[in-house]
Amino acid sequence: MGRGKLILIEGLDRTGKSTQAGKLAERLGPNSQLIKFPDRSTKIGGLINQYLTDPAFLLPDQAIHLLFSANRWEVAEEIKTHLLKGSNVVLDRYVYSGVAYSAAKGVPGLDLQWCLQSDVGLLKPDLTLFLTNQGSELRQGFGEERYESSAFQQKVREQFSTFFNDFEDQSYKQAHIKVLETSDKSIEQVHDMVWSTTSAFMQEYADIQDFMYF
Numbered sequence: 001m002g003r004g005k006l007i008l009i010e011g012l013d014r015t016g017k018s019t020q021a022g023k024l025a026e027r028l029g030p031n032s033q034l035i036k037f038p039d040r041s042t043k044i045g046g047l048i049n050q051y052l053t054d055p056a057f058l059l060p061d062q063a064i065h066l067l068f069s070a071n072r073w074e075v076a077e078e079i080k081t082h083l084l085k086g087s088n089v090v091l092d093r094y095v096y097s098g099v100a101y102s103a104a105k106g107v108p109g110l111d112l113q114w115c116l117q118s119d120v121g122l123l124k125p126d127l128t129l130f131l132t133n134q135g136s137e138l139r140q141g142f143g144e145e146r147y148e149s150s151a152f153q154q155k156v157r158e159q160f161s162t163f164f165n166d167f168e169d170q171s172y173k174q175a176h177i178k179v180l181e182t183s184d185k186s187i188e189q190v191h192d193m194v195w196s197t198t199s200a201f202m203q204e205y206a207d208i209q210d211f212m213y214f
């Protein structure tokens, strides 16, 4: 039996990532695993949650960046173990959110290159589905957490784009990262796109055995 596939649902805010990650994991069957970042249930995740929800809880930008990264390292072995047992793992946000949100702050020195360093060595997804809503004003109602303003989200969008174009290996990008436009599509319509892209990928890359790393 081959190893499971690591499938990431990434994207801009309020594009339905958590909704789609849940539906994909369900469709992949009971043996699949769903892991969300940030995982707010761990000790490190508790600090991240406090940072996101309490404006009075201040941390240096470098420190919160490293906590988000540490939150991924906390479960890195667990993810690999699931994959080696043949389970597919669906991730809801991951390294790309890590670098894009921190670099979008525009803090001198906290650029994409610096931000990536703490994630170097983490498993790279076999497939990333990047959800965008370029053409839509739908679901622009951001919440109350830190980072949830449209001006900041525009900067995040630019950082994602710079990372994929300038930092990601282009042959990896072409084969392993798929952009899905979700504007004006229902949850079921987006799920159909997610499922058809995932099943086509799984067929084409059924034999992947080696792991890839950031």
Ligand code: Z5A
Pocket (backbone or CB within 6 Å): 012, 013, 014, 015, 016, 017, 018, 019, 020, 037, 038, 052, 068, 069, 093, 094, 097, 098, 099, 101, 102, 139, 146, 147, 148, 182, 185, 186, 187, 188, 190
């Ligand atoms: N962050 C970071 O800085 N560094 C890191 O390393 C990581 C994250 C991992 C919290 O993340 C913040 O942490 C986030 C990035 C930063 N900052 N911001 N902004 P989070 O993942 O916990 O954020 P969230 O609160 O879950 O929001 P989200 O992920 O942006 O939302 P979503 O998952 O994309 O959307 P959703 O929860 O699936 O759907 C939102 C609503 O829209 C919900 O009511 C759905 O029922 C509805 N929905 C979904 N799809 C549709 C369609 N197609 N039509 C109509 N309605 C829909």
Ligand code: MG
Pocket (backbone or CB within 6 Å): 017, 018, 019, 092
């Ligand atoms: Mg979410």
